[in-house]
Amino acid sequence: MTLAADVIAPFDEAGIEAVIREHVETRAPLAIRGAGTRAGLGRPVEAAPLSTARLTGITLFEPSELVIAAKAGTPVAEVEAELARAGQRLAFEPFDHRPLYRTTGEPTIGGLVATNASGPRRVQTGAARDALIGVRLVTGRGEAIRAGGRVMKNVTGYDITKLAAGSHGTLGVITEATFKTLPIAESETTLVIEGLDDAHGVAALCAGMGSPYEVSGAAHLPGEGGAPARTLLRLENFANQLRYRAGELADRLRSFGPAERLAPDDSRALWRSVAQAAPYLGPADRAVWRVSVAPTRAPGLVALLRDLALAHVYDWSGGLIWIATSPEGDAGAARLRALTRELRGHATLVRAPDAVRAAVGVFEPEAPALAKLSEKVRAAFDPAGVLNPGKMHDRRA
Amino acid sequence: MSGIAMPAPDPNILVRRDAIVAGLEALVSGEGVISSETERRAFETDALTAYRRLPLAVVLPATTEETAAVMRYLYAQGVPMVPRGAGTSLAGGALPQEDAVVIGVSRMSKVLDVDLANRTARVQTGVTNLGVSAAIAHEGFFYAPDPSSQLACTIAGNVAMNSGGAHCLKYGVTTNNLMGVTFVTVEGEIVEIGGDAMDAAGLDLLGLICGSEGQFGMVTEATLRILPMAEGARPILFGFPSPEAAGACVAAVLGAGVVPVAIEYMDRLAIDICEDFARAGYPRDVGAMLIVEVEGSPAEIDEQLARIAAIAEGHGMTHMREARTPAEAAAIWKGRKSAFGAMGRVSDYICMDGTIPTGRLPEVLTRIEAICEEQGLKVANIFHAGDGNLHPLVLYDMNDPVSLAKAERAGEDILLACVEVGGCLTGEHGVGIEKRELMTAQFTRIELEQQMRVKSAFDPRWLMNPAKVFPLENRLTEAAA
Numbered sequence: 001m002t003l004a005a006d007v008i009a010p011f012d013e014a015g016i017e018a019v020i021r022e023h024v025e026t027r028a029p030l031a032i033r034g035a036g037t038r039a040g041l042g043r044p045v046e047a048a049p050l051s052t053a054r055l056t057g058i059t060l061f062e063p064s065e066l067v068i069a070a071k072a073g074t075p076v077a078e079v080e081a082e083l084a085r086a087g088q089r090l091a092f093e094p095f096d097h098r099p100l101y102r103t104t105g106e107p108t109i110g111g112l113v114a115t116n117a118s119g120p121r122r123v124q125t126g127a128a129r130d131a132l133i134g135v136r137l138v139t140g141r142g143e144a145i146r147a148g149g150r151v152m153k154n155v156t157g158y159d160i161t162k163l164a165a166g167s168h169g170t171l172g173v174i175t176e177a178t179f180k181t182l183p184i185a186e187s188e189t190t191l192v193i194e195g196l197d198d199a200h201g202v203a204a205l206c207a208g209m210g211s212p213y214e215v216s217g218a219a220h221l222p223g224e225g226g227a228p229a230r231t232l233l234r235l236e237n238f239a240n241q242l243r244y245r246a247g248e249l250a251d252r253l254r255s256f257g258p259a260e261r262l263a264p265d266d267s268r269a270l271w272r273s274v275a276q277a278a279p280y281l282g283p284a285d286r287a288v289w290r291v292s293v294a295p296t297r298a299p300g301l302v303a304l305l306r307d308l309a310l311a312h313v314y315d316w317s318g319g320l321i322w323i324a325t326s327p328e329g330d331a332g333a334a335r336l337r338a339l340t341r342e343l344r345g346h347a348t349l350v351r352a353p354d355a356v357r358a359a360v361g362v363f364e365p366e367a368p369a370l371a372k373l374s375e376k377v378r379a380a381f382d383p384a385g386v387l388n389p390g391k392m393h394d395r396r397a
Numbered sequence: 398m399s400g401i402a403m404p405a406p407d408p409n410i411l412v413r414r415d416a417i418v419a420g421l422e423a424l425v426s427g428e429g430v431i432s433s434e435t436e437r438r439a440f441e442t443d444a445l446t447a448y449r450r451l452p453l454a455v456v457l458p459a460t461t462e463e464t465a466a467v468m469r470y471l472y473a474q475g476v477p478m479v480p481r482g483a484g485t486s487l488a489g490g491a492l493p494q495e496d497a498v499v500i501g502v503s504r505m506s507k508v509l510d511v512d513l514a515n516r517t518a519r520v521q522t523g524v525t526n527l528g529v530s531a532a533i534a535h536e537g538f539f540y541a542p543d544p545s546s547q548l549a550c551t552i553a554g555n556v557a558m559n560s561g562g563a564h565c566l567k568y569g570v571t572t573n574n575l576m577g578v579t580f581v582t583v584e585g586e587i588v589e590i591g592g593d594a595m596d597a598a599g600l601d602l603l604g605l606i607c608g609s610e611g612q613f614g615m616v617t618e619a620t621l622r623i624l625p626m627a628e629g630a631r632p633i634l635f636g637f638p639s640p641e642a643a644g645a646c647v648a649a650v651l652g653a654g655v656v657p658v659a660i661e662y663m664d665r666l667a668i669d670i671c672e673d674f675a676r677a678g679y680p681r682d683v684g685a686m687l688i689v690e691v692e693g694s695p696a697e698i699d700e701q702l703a704r705i706a707a708i709a710e711g712h713g714m715t716h717m718r719e720a721r722t723p724a725e726a727a728a729i730w731k732g733r734k735s736a737f738g739a740m741g742r743v744s745d746y747i748c749m750d751g752t753i754p755t756g757r758l759p760e761v762l763t764r765i766e767a768i769c770e771e772q773g774l775k776v777a778n779i780f781h782a783g784d785g786n787l788h789p790l791v792l793y794d795m796n797d798p799v800s801l802a803k804a805e806r807a808g809e810d811i812l813l814a815c816v817e818v819g820g821c822l823t824g825e826h827g828v829g830i831e832k833r834e835l836m837t838a839q840f841t842r843i844e845l846e847q848q849m850r851v852k853s854a855f856d857p858r859w860l861m862n863p864a865k866v867f868p869l870e871n872r873l874t875e876a877a878a
Contacts, residue, residue, distance in 0.1 A: 064652035065755045065785070087654050116596065127596055129604060130573045145844045151752040152784035153570065153824035155559045155608050156832070156839055157866065158848050162572065162604025171600075183654035206514040212537075212628045241697045248694075292594040294515040319515075319595050345594045363598040369588040374600045376854035381847070392599065 007033075009051040013136065013144050013175045019050055020173065021142035024384045032169030032388050034073060034108030038097040038115055042168050042391040043362050044354045052110045055175055058082055060150060067150050069134070069178035072110030079109060083181055091182040092128050093119030093271075099278035100288060100351055110174045116166030119275040120217040120234070123209065123316040129165035131179045137164055137172035140382025150178050163377070169388040171381040185236030189246050190217070190267040191259040193231040198222060198299040201231040202318035204256040206295050208233040209317045211252055213245040218317040219274045231256070234271060277322045280313040286324040287331035287352040293345025295319045304339050308332040327352055333360040340364075363392055400805055401489070401830050403450060403864055406496035410453065410476055417474060418454050421498070424466045429504065431455035440499050443484040443491040444546070445831060447795075452479065452493035457501045461579055461587055461617040464500065468615065469585025471498055477860050478583070480611035482554030483525065485546040487748060488829025490558060490610055494864055502553040505617055508532040517576060517593045518621045522553035526560075529621060538623045541568035544825070545734065556616050559608030561825035563733075566783040567658045567692075568624070570825070572607040577620035580606060583613075583856045593620050605851070610827055611862040613855035627692035630658065632729045633702050635709045636683030636716030640664055640778075643685035644758035646712040647782045650689070651755065655704050660783035661688040661733050664762075667740075667777040667790070668732075674739030677732030680716040687782065688733055736779050737790075744792040746777075749808050751815030752824035755785040761818060765789050768810045772803040786824035787815065813838055828866045836868055849873040 003009050008030075010016050023030050029047035033039055036051075052072035058079060060069035063086040070079050076094050083089050095117035096107060111117075113135065118127040125131075134148030147160035164174060193204055201220035208215045217234030233253075235245050250259040262270065273279050281288055293301055295318030302312055302321060311324040325332040331352045340347045346364035349357060366374060371393070379385075410417075418432045431437055432454050441449040453476070458464040471478055477497035484491045493499050502523035510519040511533055518540070520529055526547040529540040543562035544550055550560070556578065561570040568574070577591030591603040606613055637643040647660055663671065663679075663686045672679045679686060687709075691701040702719060709717070720726035732739075740746050753761050762778065769776040769791060777790045789811055793804035812822050812832065816839050822832045836845060849867060852859065859874050 062754065062756055064648035066651055066656075067754070086652075116601075118596070122595070126569060126573050129601060130569060139847060143843050143847070145841070145847050147844075149819065149821055151754060151820050151824070153561050153565065153752050153781070153786045154821045155561075155825055155827050156821040156823050157828065157836065157845075158851055159559065159572065159604055159608045160848065160851070162601050162607075163851075165604070166596075166601055183656060186654075203514075209516060210513060210538075210625050212625050238697070238700055241693070241700060244694060244696060292596055292598075294512070294517070294593040296512075296514045316595060344592050346598050348598055366599050367589065369582075369586050370590060370599070370602070373582070373588060373602060373855070377600055377602065377605070377851060380850040380854040 003051060003053060007049045007051045009054045011054050013055065013138060016052070016138045016173050016175060017142045017144055020138055020140065020386065023386045024140070024142055027384060027386065029386050029389045032173050034111035035105040037103040037105050037107045038101065038111050038117070040101045040351060041097065041115055043394065044358050045388050045391050047389070050173065052173060052175060053108065059176060060178065063088060066181045067133070067178060068181055069150060069176060070109045071176050072108060072174050074109045075106035076109055076112055077106055084184065087184050088181040089184050090131060090179055091121055091125040092131050093121040093275055094128065095119045096276060099276040102284055109177050113165050113174050113177045114167060114169050120219060120271055120315055123218055123319065124214065124216045125182065129162050132161055132165050132177060133180050134178035135161050135164045135174055136176040137174045139172040140384060140387045144175070148178065152180055168391050170378055170392055172387065187239040187242055187264050188234060188236040188267050189242050189264065190262040190270060191233045191246060191250055191253070192262060193253065193257050193259050194228040196229055196231050196256060198302055200256060201229060202295055202299050202314060204231050204253050205233065205317040207253060208249060211249060213249045217271055217274070220314040220318065221280060222312060224311070232270065232274065234267060274315060277313065280311060281322055281324040282311045285327060286310055287327040287356065288350045289323040289325060289336060290348045290350045291321040291323060291340055291345055292319060293321065293340060293343050297343045297345070301339060301343050301345065305336060308336060327356060330360045331356050337364070361394060366393070400802070401448065402869060403494055403830070404869060406494060410496040414453055417476060417498070420470055420474070421454060421456050421467060424470055425456055425463050426459050429457045429459060429463070431457070440481065440484070440493060443486040443489060445487055445489040445492065445829065448489055448492050448830065450493045450495055452497055452499045453495065455499040455501060457504045459504045461581065464615055464617050465581045465585040465587050467500060468581055468583060472584050472860060475858065475860070477863055479862050480553070480557065480615050482551030482557070483549045485550045485554065486558065486827065486829055488823070488827045488831040490827050490829040490865060492830055500615060502551060502617065509618070512593065513538060515593055516623050518623050520552055520619055520621060522556065522616050522619055523551050526550050526552060526555055533623055537626050539626050540621055540623055541574050542571045545737070552619055552621070553616055556607050556619060557609065557611045558827040561786065563659045563661060563781060566660065566781070567656060572604055574622045575603065575607055575619060576622055578603060578606060578616045579618035581615045581617060583861050591620065610829065610866050612852055612866060613861060628694045629698060630690055630692045631698045631702065632688050632690040632720050632726050633705065634718045634729050635687045635689065635714045636680040637685050638713055638715055639684040640762045641759040642713045643687050644762065646687065646709050646714070647758065648756055649708045649712060650705055651783065653704065653708055655701055657689050657691045657705065657783065659690045662778065662780040662782035663733065664778040666775060667736060667779050670743055670777060671732035671736050671739045674742060675732040675735045677728050679732055683716055688729055740777060740790050745795040746790040746792050747804050747808050749787065749789045749791065749811050750823045750826040751812045751820055752784070752786045753815050753818050753820035755782065757818040758782065761814060764814050765811055768814070769807050772807045774803055774807055785820065809835060830865055833866060834868050836866070846873050
């Protein structure tokens with residue numbers, strides 16, 4: 001691991017506490033990072049970088065309890081490899097931002113938690129925040145606290161664990177995280193239906209999700225350059241039960257067209273690609289939006305954005321739409337946000353030039369009452385505003 | 398049981414009672430304000446029945462807007478508020494106080510909208526947990542969290558306590574099945590948080606509010622994730638010679654890559670009491686029993702149960718009964734589901750709710766036994782074994798204050814043992830008043846202060862359900878923060 005010279009990277013939690021206290025005293029802001037593979041997510045922060053990259057190591061793994069814990073700087077890949085050796089995994093399929101941002105290095109556990117970065121299986125098993133059962137973090141007061149723990153069911157005190165997930169380093173610096181895990185299914189297949197338009201594709205996905213066959217991935221890849229659209233429904237189970245479920249599901253979706261069944265390896269390769277989103281969004285200089293909306297409203301939203309969307313792809317049964325737009329101007333923010341809001345969804349500008357992200361904001365603007373509550377909660381953790389100031393929302397606004 | 402203190406009521410509020418009642422009556426439609434002593438008595442306790450406090454008044458708003466108006470008024474008056482669902486809290490979460498107004502959700506109990514394609518239901522939070530599933534069962538859908546009080550308990554209470562249930566091993570608890578809420582702040586402002594789109598941007602206030610024990614505000618509507626029912630489900634019952642063997646079997650099943658929908662554990666005393674009551678056909682000559690339930694098609698169920706049975710055999714299982722018909726399945730669950738009622742027939746009991754790492758199960762069982770023996774009390778153990786959530790039932794005699802004190806002491810020691818092995822004080826019942834003073838065993842002073850700052854962020858004057866969750870001493874109210 002190499003760190004740029006200007007990065008502050010303490011070797012332990014006490015070191016993080018000391019750095020934060022020092023910066024609280026001088027009111028000098030800090031930009032929190034792990035390995036920096038997702039540094040492009042959020043509004044740009046001008047501040048001294050504080051990294052957790054040197055806090056490494058798996059601190060607990062009990063396969064028979066379905067639980068693993070690791071320090072924040074531990075590479076996600078290391079945790080996944082350790083789990084795989086015991087036939088387990090992080091069920092939410094950690095989202096890897098490297099293909100989107102063209103970054104290198106190893107994404108860390110801290111970054112994963114801070115961005116609540118979930119992949120295709122989120123639609124079935126929940127997000128990163130749902131698998132997260134405990135965290136340690138150093139608040140903006142420079143105080144290390146533990147939230148949650150290592151047990152599956154825990155309602156003792158407030159759920160600070162959930163709050164920390166997806167807080168983008170604005171409440172505290174995560175130093176350790178504990179997840180519940182799940183066994184890797186013995187085998188998998190994907191049903192592929194070709195040639196559906198967006199509306200029928202998403203309808204097929206919703207029909208699959210409403211079936212009892214435990215669809216664990218539901219994506220629609222619109223056709224491009226003459227290639228037919230592909231509607232994907234993943235099934236995972238014991239090997240000799242998959243045939244049954246695939247048959248039943250194909251039968252249920254018969255009205256949408258015949259379904260091809262992918263071999264396990266082909267299925268895995270395809271979902272690795274879906275999980276990255278970037279392969280379907282075209283050149284790297286395009287702006288990328290991540291839009292969340294109730295699935296059945298997604299195709300209609302995309303239709304309204306037809307002139308803006310240079311490319312798009314649906315995951316999470318249609319509930320997640322990746323949309324590529326031109327990086328010029330506001331990257332389509334004004335119209336895209338207005339239409340998304342009308343359909344009760346929310347949009348995140350995942351990739352765009354710094355100036356655009358700074359100007360139009362990255363996360364969905366919150367209604368005033370909600371923004372007020374969020375700001376109070378943030379102040380309860382970081383009263384001096386030293387941690388990633390402005391990363392999520394422009395506080396001067 | 399009356400060892401847990403409550404703050405002294407504020408006399409300045411008590412003297413204004415008539416004016417406050419009149420103020421409320423001006424804000425709420427219909428029969429929404431309950432002020433007579435007789436009627437208020439119905440609200441003086443929850444399922445922790447040893448503690449009773451007559452509330453100043455009870456108000457039952459009919460809408461979110463009425464709720465907001467009531468809260469705006471009470472906030473301006475500086476009157477504490479105690480939110481109430483169905484009053485089934487085992488931890489005293491809904492226990493009133495004399496200077497507080499109870500705000501109940503019972504007049505807001507509609508299922509507002511069911512969206513099968515998007516797998517969501519929008520409900521008013523006064524609807525019962527089972528009422529949600531009942532409204533969608535004919536479509537083949539259900540709402541997954543299933544606390545054992547689900548016939549009576551409300552979604553409002555489920556959200557406040559982040560309720561679990563027997564089937565959360567597979568489906569998660571309330572927070573994993575909650576997508577949005579209409580939240581009314583203590584000042585009476587209505588805020589929409591989350592909705593029917595996944596993973597709302599911004600800080601996860603939804604996750605924070607879920608499980609906040611009614612200390613932040615009121616939740617009047619919720620968007621719930623609903624799920625298609627499995628093709629079928631089938632329980633299997635195993636008997637083991639010892640608790641240790643049953644505990645080791647649980648760990649082996651989970652480690653082998655099979656995650657059942659539920660794994661329930663009962664020890665010998667629990668089996669005897671349930672069998673006497675329910676005649677479920679439980680084996681009486683075993684040291685402990687597991688009920689394991691799996692889901693899927695008949696062939697899928699066969700395969701999973703075969704794998705689980707093989708593991709159980711490897712752990713010295715001496716008795717096995719697989720449900721072959723729905724009636725047999727119901728019989729297997731009947732004893733477990735009537736456990737608390739059956740127990741109540743033979744003795745008074747307090748039900749603990751700690752969670753432990755499942756690998757520590759045998760050791761903790763031995764300690765629970767020793768702790769209760771030391772107090773001269775019997776204990777029956779009923780657990781959600783798959784997720785380590787223990788429900789030891791400590792038997793005592795309510796008419797004997799010494800017996801009660803011993804039971805409370807044993808209960809405390811059990812919870813402290815749970816924390817000591819890496820677990821927690823409460824897995825699904827909540828802290829309420831019951832475990833309030835034990836919080837310092839699980840959290841450092843700094844951790845508790847941080848949680849109190851979060852409370853102050855929502856409720857700077859500590860008017861929402863204030864006597865709960867945090868020890869009464871050393872509180873960090875706004876002035877001190």
